[in-house]
Structure formats: structure tokens, C-alpha cells
Amino acid sequence: MTPQIELAGVNKYYGVFHALKNIDLSIAKGTFVALVGPSGCGKSTLLRSLAGLESISDGSLKIAGDLMNGVPPRKRDVAMVFQSYALYPHMTVEENLTYSLRMRGVAKAEAKKAAEEVAATTGLSHLLKRYPRELSGGQRQRVAMSRAIIRHPKAFLFDEPLSNLDAALRVHMRKEIRALHDRLGATSVYVTHDQIEAMTMADHVVVMKDGVIEQQGRPLDLYDKPANKFVAGFIGSPAMNFIPAIADEEGKSLTLELGVIRQPIAIDHQIQPGSKITVGIRPEHIGITNQGQGNFDVPVAVVESTGSSTFITAATTPELTIVETGRGTVQPGQTIGVAVAPAQVHLFDEASGVRI
């Protein structure tokens, strides 16, 4: 089937600055895609290029099979939802919803009916006569989305739409947006710097850094098999531990270099003998036990409990973070045994950061 959105070899320069580097991305109809990465990595530039608000320097950009290079935004039939909502303050909710239809020559009664239908879907029916200033943040966000929905666009483009909302409302709106996407059978591209938002909302996550797609795939595939050290450190919270190590003479095990501690551990596949490795271990994959009973012992520096889980910082070099579910039983100053299963040890080439 023709992808709903397809980018091939897309580059974008702002003057000499190379903002998007050889982007290939294919999005099937009905998919919810999250673009995630640190601030300045090019997420908004990519989204704005889809909307036609930025022109791409080379490559091809297709929407529903049609080449869009150079096509102006209003002819692309995509709808952008911004963090700032961009509502018209002097118009009621209903007027905000009907404005774009009226501009396109839709009759007043028909536009009103469309607004009422969409408002019923997004839970705004009782607010149609209000002005934006009379709405809460979540309600304004719903108006912004409704205004996009009313146009039946080929794709919804979201640029960090929840950043202005408090934590509890953000979690709620996350589910609401995803449910709406499913109900409409929409195709959505959602920009966020929040990896939890990306992981929980999307079918397909695209991780970017410095204008490059570092990896893309299903959320849990990125968590289980990060392609490189950057993705490994970006996906997952608290972040993965990275420890320098050297492969043994046969390449069948390796030695962790935890400051003065030299600790051999088992691995589950053969690697280049003697090679320099960065070992990645997620905090939730380190088991704790009594001193002398794990793979090795570490002194405990800090213990922080949230009630549901406990974060332990081990006083090693580099420091290790360990997550235990529940309140935990460990005290600062104690020495504990830690255990790591070979299947949960990630190996990266020290120089390139690429998974091995």
C-alpha cells in the first residue's frame, strides 16, 4: 500500500547549517509516529517540512503518494497542532472551529453542523459559545485538535502539544490524543522531547540527534535492542548505566572497569578478542542480593525511594544506578551484591558507539 507519508533522502539546510541529514521515513496510513530527540535535533524542522512551512533542500517528500516538494502548506491537506494552541482569542470555540471551513466557502449552516459533530467527539459540545480565555489549558488543547479534525486532513502533525500542561493533565491528554487518533483512523506525526510520551503514545518511534535519524522502530524494540549508545541512553528512565570494559583473549567474556575494580562478567555472544567495549546495563536489570552472593559487590552511596520504587546509587567509578521495585531494604554505607544476566547486557563499540 502507498505510504501516507514518505520521505526519501531529505536534506534541509538553513544557510550553511545542515539541519536534516538524509532522512528516510515511511509512514503507513493509520500509524501514530513519534519524533523524539533532544532540543535542537531537528524535530520541528522535520515536522514543518511535512507541513510545507519549511522547504526542503533536496530529496523527495510525498503525502498519499503525491510529491509535495514546493507545494504550499494550504494545498498539502495536513493539519498542524501547536503547543501554543494558536486559537483566535476574539472568536468563540464554535467560530474557531468553523473559521477554516468558512474561508474555504463552506455554507454557514453546514460549517456549524460540522463544528457540532467534532465538538461531540472531543467533548466540547457544552463549550461552543465560550471564548478561549474562558477555557482551561486542556480544553484549549481540545479546541486546537478539533480545529484540525474538522478539516479531515490526510495527516495530523503535532509539535510538542502538551508542553504547557501540568504533569497530571499531560498524562491524561496523552491517552485522549491517542484514543482520538484511533477513533478517527488518523495518521499522526507527533514531536516530543519526552521519551516516555513517545514510548507510550506511538506505534513507531523515530529517535533523532543532530539532524540524523539514529534509529526508528517499535517502542519496545528500541528499548530491547538500541542500535547505538545514544539511543540506549535516551530511551529508558532512569538512563542506562554505561561502563567501560575490555573483551577477554577469546572474546567470550569481558572485564568491567569500575575504577579500581576489575570485574569479569559473562556475555551471551562472541565478540572481537581484546576489543574495547562500552557495556550498557539498565538500572532495572541489575538484581541486588547480599554481599558476596551476586556477580560482584558494590558499596551503596545513596538510596532514594518514591514508595513504588527505590533508586540506589552505587559508589563505583562510574557510578551505577540500580532500581528496585518497592521500598527497598538497602541502606547507604552498606555493601551489596549485584547480579546481571548476560542477556540483559548491551555491548557497544567504545569508539563508534554502535551496538555489537
Ligand SMILES: Nc1ncnc2c1ncn2[C@@H]1O[C@H](COP(=O)(O)OP(=O)(O)O)[C@@H](O)[C@H]1O
Ligand atoms: N529558521 C532557522 N534558521 C536557522 N537555523 C534554524 C532555523 N530553525 C531552526 N534552526 C536550527 O536548526 C536546528 C534544529 O531546530 P529544530 O528543528 O527547531 O529543533 P527541535 O525541534 O528538535 O528542538 C537547531 O540547531 C536550530 O537552531
Ligand SMILES: [Mg+2]
Ligand atoms: Mg521543536
